[in-house]
Amino acid sequence: MSIDATVDRARALWQELAAAPDAAFGTPGVCVSPGSSLAPQSWVGVVTIGDTALITAPTDRAADSVRTALNGLPTTRLTDPATLTALLPVSDTLGPAALAYLTPEDLRPPEATTAPTGRLAPGHAEVRALSQEAGEADAGESGLEEITSPVFVVRDGGARLLAAAGYAHWPRGAAHLCVLTAPDARGRGLARQVASEATAHALAAGLLPQWRARPAASRRVAAALGYRELGAQLSVRLG
Template sequence: MSIDAPAARARALWQELAAAPDAAFGTPPRPGVFVSPDSSLAPPPWVGVVTIGDTALITAPTDRAAAVRTALDGLSTTRLTDPGTVTALLPVSDTLGPATLAYLTPDALRPPEPTGTPTECLPPGDAALRALSEEAGEEDAGESGLEEITSPVFVVRDGGTWVLAAAGYPHWPRDTAHLCVLTAPDARGRGLARQAASETTAHALAAGLLPQWRARPAASRRLASALGYRELGAQLSVRLV
């Protein structure tokens, strides 16, 4: 499968999440800007910017779309997801991101070398997963999205009851598997997250889903790249004054 195939599927996904009639990625260097109070590109009522390749899609609350379009028209996708650039052009009180958006083709998955510890499956919401979230802390657990998982959760234990790493995905629209990964602080750097994420990615591919990896931390981006994910875009959310 060519890399254009996941890019096209990714655009279709985010166009649906934009929740605006006729929402579409714009033609460079003009992003598509749409009024959508129900958009999932950003927390309501923020402005959401998503880029895939050299195209961009932006949603804004009803009364701010015109100003956003005027301020951001003509920018490259790199600058559209740069907080410094956007805050210099719009009255912004807060930003979220940017986060990279990476996708994986079925022939690109690179499973890790065995760690010697088997991978197990748990149902979403298992008590052992809640314990892992508590150990990781509110910020890391929230970043991971572990509580949103609807798939089987692939975990690596310490040989007992404690889960050291976990991965799974919620099933997003357009047959997309949004990867969620979390590792206990003391277990990082041992390849356990890669092991759990590899099993999760393989599960998604077997179901015909498009694996999506959204990441802000550099370590998460490196992990995705090691598995074969390719960064195709980015996401930025901004709250206007």
């Protein structure tokens, strides 16, 4: 799959998530959509893919304000919280998060570790235990509880899970990657190991792997596997 085809698939995914018949990427494209999944309810959602952007607003008034304030801005600045806060009455922000995608020919599996990879069903009690061990913030960032694919795991030699990864089935044939490593097991390549297995599983099913991340460490794992950052996502709440 070419990078252009990947960009097209990513845009089609976010246009569907925008939940508006007139949703389209532009410079930027702004539409009114109270049911948009680009941001929490009643927030403004901004997604950039390539050199274009899609923005959803909960009301006509909010959409008009966004169009006026952001008209003419470079795409790269549309997901900069400082820029939007300076131009709009922003009361809160969420993100930005990088959006990275991968094609079959780009996947770079990591070197094998001494710990074999196993599988569990989504929602398994051991997966929930890993989320609890990692803490609410890290578990929420990982999205581990949203997995609908098999969960690829690495153990410590006993019953305890050290790392887990899988993906959630999103619209338009997208596979949204979810990865989590126990706090005391990080830096050992385990996230790459389980994420590589999950990514390969998604590719074998003809899906488009998507990696959304804010932490630098997560973005480094994605880059090491061959994911390319093609865009970003930012949500803002207007005061």
